[in-house]
Amino acid sequence: MSDDRKDLLVYIQKKIPSLSKSHRLIANYILEHYDKAAFLTASKLAINVHVSEATVVRFANALGFEGYPDLQKELRELVKTKLTTVQRVEMSPDYSTHSKTLKKVLKSDIENIRLTLENIDHETFQNIVNEILNAKKIYIVGLRSSSALAEYLGFYLNLILDNVVFVRYGISDMFEQIMRISEEDLLIGISYPRYANRTIELMNYAQEQGVKIIGLTDSTSSPIYNLADYALIAGSNMASFVDSLVAPLSLINALIVSVGMCEKEEITNYFNKLETIWDRYNVYNSKKR
Missing domain, CATH: 1.10.10.10 (Winged helix-like DNA-binding domain superfamily/Winged helix DNA-binding domain)
Incomplete structure (x- = not known):
């Protein structure tokens, strides 16, 4: 637009x-x-x-x-x-049977992934991987429904790297959590409709500090798109009152795998140590059925 x-x-x-x-x-x-x-x-x-x-x-x-x-x-x-959530419910397509719901939602998710794959900028994706690898510290922010995406990205990046900060609601204000952010750092902002104001405010603050910003959102008209130095678009066209996060999650998976492959030797050693700890303290159920 x-x-x-x-x-x-x-x-x-x-x-x-x-x-x-x-x-x-x-x-x-x-x-x-x-x-x-x-x-x-x-x-x-x-x-x-x-x-x-x-x-x-x-x-x-x-x-x-x-x-x-x-x-x-x-x-x-x-x-x-x-649209409010109530209006979204009223505008939802025909979900008169569970079978129709299943087909419509899955087809919508497939279409979102297909469009994301067709329109992804491969050079931008590569630049983002490089920025993640070169950052002194990585701050990740995503609120409301986007918090699930932010936590997922933060969880796996934290296994690969040792410089990840997940910014979240808590005892300390979120601005306090990023107060020491510097030009050597990277902020990854994730925002999907209805866009959370605090995510936009945090990205604005980071931009004012001269921090490199990565944005993950649903379209070029998103309020965070122009705040980002590099932005990735993953569709979330709604099938109902629930925003589809399947395509952005798939894109995040691709980012995690790409970063991991660049640190393959290091994370292999790291995971070997983790497996020993997980086994020792019974973190996972290893009983055979």
């Missing part, structure tokens, strides 16, 4: 005076029902507004989009941040 369309609803509102009568009808419908319009096909939107499907397509062109699918995509990005 271009800078002048950052807030799509404001952009449409400003464009209304220059639009034709039929286009104004569509614009007003979207402004009042953007949560529904985001999931309507061009033909269904046309029926709701009482115009032709061709008029809907021309409306998208009048706003500067190549076609209606591009406009709909922007509307769906908008919906991610503006």
Whole structure:
């Protein structure tokens, strides 16, 4: 999305005076029902507004989009941040049976991974691996639903490296936890809709300190995208009120494996020691059934 369309609803509102009568009808419908319009096909939107499907397509062109699918995509990005959880439940597709739920959710996750793989920037991925390996200290922050991703990344990076700090809610304020961050360090910020304000604030603070920042998020319109020196996009298109974290988790797995392979000899020795400790203190159930 271009800078002048950052807030799509404001952009449409400003464009209304220059639009034709039929286009104004569509614009007003979207402004009042953007949560529904985001999931309507061009033909269904046309029926709701009482115009032709061709008029809907021309409306998208009048706003500067190549076609209606591009406009709909922007509307769906908008919906991610503006819909409440209750509205998400109401907008969920047909989950009338458990079988339908299973198929829809798994297909949605597969599609998210496919799109992530197709659009990933391999050079950026390599640069991020290098930044992780070269950082003096690595701070990882991800809050709300993204905390699961941040903890997973932190857990495995901490097994490979010895300089990982997982920033979390606790006794000390999160700003106190990153107060000593320096230009030699790295901050990895993970944020998915609905984007947590504190993650954005922490990344802003790190940027002010001249720290190199890695971002993992769902789209280029994410509020953390422009804060990052390197950003990886992994889709999380919602199948319901639950955001899909399958694609970002898969991407995090790839990062962990790539970093691990660069430290293969060191982590082999480390894991040999860990296995001895795990066995001695019965960390894992080793009984055969």
